[in-house]
Amino acid sequence: MSPRSRDDARSSGRLGALAVSARRWPDLVTPLGRGVLLTGVVTLVVATTLNWQEFVQLGVAAIALVVLGLCWQALPGAPTASLVLRPSRLVEGGPTATAEVRVHAGAVPMLFPKVVVPVGPREVGIRLPFLGPYADHAATVALPALPRGVHPVGPVAHEKADPVGMVSRRVASGVPIELFVAPRVVELAVFAGGLTNDLDGATSQQLSMNDLAFHALREYAPGDDLRHVHWRSSAKAGELLVRQYHETRRGHVTILLDDCADSYTRLRDFELAVSVAASVALRAVRDDFDTYLRCGPHVARGRSAAAMTDASCRFVTTRDDAYAALSVEAAGTVGGTGLVVQVTGARRAGADLHAAVGSFGQGVDRLVLRADSEGRPATDDTAGVHQVVVPDLGLLPELMARGRR
Structure with missing residues (x-):
């Protein structure tokens, strides 16, 4: 673009802005300007009626001040x-x-x-x-x-x-x-899931034919790898026996924060839930777990504390209850999760939580954290699910320490 074209573009931009300002000039005039303008108009009317020349000059001067103020806006060189x-x-x-x-x-x-x-x-x-x-x-x-x-x-x-x-x-x-x-967070002494963070990963209840955590011996079946045959035990039993292992996996933690407003009794309960979810996510990251944190459309994953914290700043509630659908999407995205932490309010039904976590398959550990600012601190292990009621963020470390012992 040539210098002349740039100058023309700037001039067009200034003229366009000036035209917009001219259309809304009543909004530009200050209360003082409106008073002076009204005084000038009234003075001119009176002066014309009574033929007072001095008042004509006063009215013209008052109106001229407002006109000059409008012209001042057209001066170039905006800061x-x-x-x-x-x-x-x-x-x-x-x-x-x-x-x-x-x-x-x-x-x-x-x-x-x-x-x-x-x-x-x-x-x-x-x-x-x-x-x-x-x-x-x-x-x-x-x-x-x-x-x-x-x-x-x-x-x-x-x-x-x-x-x-x-x-x-x-x-x-x-x-x-x-x-x-x-959000405000608290330091958790141990990770919420109680999983061991080692080089072998966290053991599950799924059985595997090739892993590190030994489970038992079983009879040989066609197709088994002969490298897993335990020859000494086979010689004693008089038949081939192969080793069977617990499946181990890397430490994958999925944290699902319920964003449905109807799940919470009070607005501050959701803010408490955000702090709880962020505290668990940061503990998981510090323990070097692959972490997946989700609330509605906002997702953070990996092992970055900054990513978890920034994502938690964007969490908001919604009136649409899409918790089940988002859980299915999370299960399909992550894969191999060892622990699912569900953070919700007092009103979310347990059946909804159970159905949502079913998308992650068998052998997945569950932890339910309910934010209820007017409830009583409690832990419950019924139906094989560890559930914690958190009335105050400061109580979270103590309540987590009780869990999964």
């Missing part, structure tokens, strides 16, 4: 601004973040401009000093405390106003930055 977050990842209830705002003024001086930084649904505003043409200025803004989630910060906006304050227009610059606020 630019950028944001730097420190830090960009927080923990709910912990220290807050700060944002460094860097402003580069345009060709028009900025008369003590007000800069606004959107922070999620809120805004933080600061007043900058006088900035001459093309001046640079940096200011630090303290951001408010935010709940768990991913909050967009920015883009930075400044209120472009004329020197008298008749007309003001908010001009945004830069791009928004995501601020991650992670």
